[in-house]
Amino acid sequence: MLSIKKGSFLEIEYIGRVKETNKIFDLTDEDLAKKENIYNPKASYGPIIVCIGNHDIVTGLEDFLIGKKPGKYKVELKPEQTFGKKEPKLIKIISTSKFNKQEIKPFPGLQVNIDGLIGMVRVVSGGRTIVDFNHPLAGKNIIYEIKVNKIIEKDEEKLKGFTKLHLNTEASLENNIAKIKKEIPKDIQKDFSKKLKELIPSIKKVEYGLDSKDNSKKTTKKLKSKK
Numbered sequence: 001m002l003s004i005k006k007g008s009f010l011e012i013e014y015i016g017r018v019k020e021t022n023k024i025f026d027l028t029d030e031d032l033a034k035k036e037n038i039y040n041p042k043a044s045y046g047p048i049i050v051c052i053g054n055h056d057i058v059t060g061l062e063d064f065l066i067g068k069k070p071g072k073y074k075v076e077l078k079p080e081q082t083f084g085k086k087e088p089k090l091i092k093i094i095s096t097s098k099f100n101k102q103e104i105k106p107f108p109g110l111q112v113n114i115d116g117l118i119g120m121v122r123v124v125s126g127g128r129t130i131v132d133f134n135h136p137l138a139g140k141n142i143i144y145e146i147k148v149n150k151i152i153e154k155d156e157e158k159l160k161g162f163t164k165l166h167l168n169t170e171a172s173l174e175n176n177i178a179k180i181k182k183e184i185p186k187d188i189q190k191d192f193s194k195k196l197k198e199l200i201p202s203i204k205k206v207e208y209g210l211d212s213k214d215n216s217k218k219t220t221k222k223l224k225s226k227k
Contacts, residue, residue, distance in 0.1 A: 002151050004065050006053040007199070009152035009161065013047050014057075019076060019141040044168070047149055049161020051199050056165060058082045061144055070148040077142045086139035091122070096129045155202050162199070166192065176204040183209030 004010065016026040024036055030045035050056035052065060060081025064073070079085045094114070099106045106112070106129045110121040119133040152158050156173040163171035169182035178196055193206040 001069050002153075004052060004068050004148070004151065006066060008052045009049055009158040009199075010052065010065070010070075011047050011049050011149040011152060011161065012057075012146055013149065014144055014146040017143045017145075018137065019143050025137060048165055049152060049158065050165065051158075051162060054195075054199065058142075060142075061146065065146075065148065068148070070150050072145075072147045074143065074145050077144065079139050079141065082142045083135040083137040083140065086134050090133040092119070092131050092133065094129050094131055096124065096127050099129060155200050158200050159196070159203070162196070173203070176202055178203045178206045179210050180206065180208045181210050 002008075013028045014026070015024060015029065015032070017024050024032075024038060027033055027038075028045055028048060030039070033039040033043075033045065052062050055062070058077070058081065060077035061075070063081070064075045064077075096106060099112075104110075104112070106121045106124050108121055108123060112119055112121060112131060114131065117133050119131040120136065121129060122132050123130040152161065159171050159173050159178055163169060163178075163180060167180065167182060167184060169180060171181065172179045178193075178200075180192075184192070189206070189208055196206055197203050
């Protein structure tokens with residue numbers, strides 16, 4: 001049986017918990033999400049395909065899996081292996097008037113976007129608002145229960161899983177051409193194509209928007225048939 005290494009594509013299922021509270025913050029099991037009252041109807045559940053070394057999962061979990069074989073594992077990770085330590089410099093005091101000018105009434109727990117940075121309002125006192133720009137799980141010890149179902153060997157399966165994870169769309173592989181169903185912005189196309197070719201060397205070309213092209217062909221055929 002193959003062992004996991006950097007560059008391996010894996011089909012995995014997992015549960016992520018905060019050690020101190022045992023609270024689940026991420027999982028792939030839909031039934032458990034409903035049982036724990038954390039089900040999100042907009043989220044996708046079920047096994048996912050990730051590439052080790054691409055940071056599809058936290059670095060500490062990637063490092064833990066290298067050298068392992070498919071199976072079930074449980075691991076405790078320190079903050080520096082997951083979402084980082086709590087950085088005091090990322091806790092900012094911002095004038096409440098800045099929020100008021102944008103017709104925002106800050107309150108503890110409110111998530112805000114300031115100059116492109118996502119933060120959480122911690123305290124509102126008088127004319128000052130304290131916003132924490134650390135990751136919500138920064139400084140926490142994390143426990144992962146992970147099941148590696150298999151190591152993916154077929155390139156088309158790698159492509160389909162990777163595209164589903166990153167673009168939430170379908171893909172196929174024909175004659176070394178990756179065909180992505182959804183049209184995406186040109187700048188994202190460039191980066192995604194480069195990454196695909198890097199991780200799956202058999203891919204020589206990437207095409208996008210096949211779904212819209214197929215619909216266009218169908219419309220053209222309908223118009224011609226009316227003549």
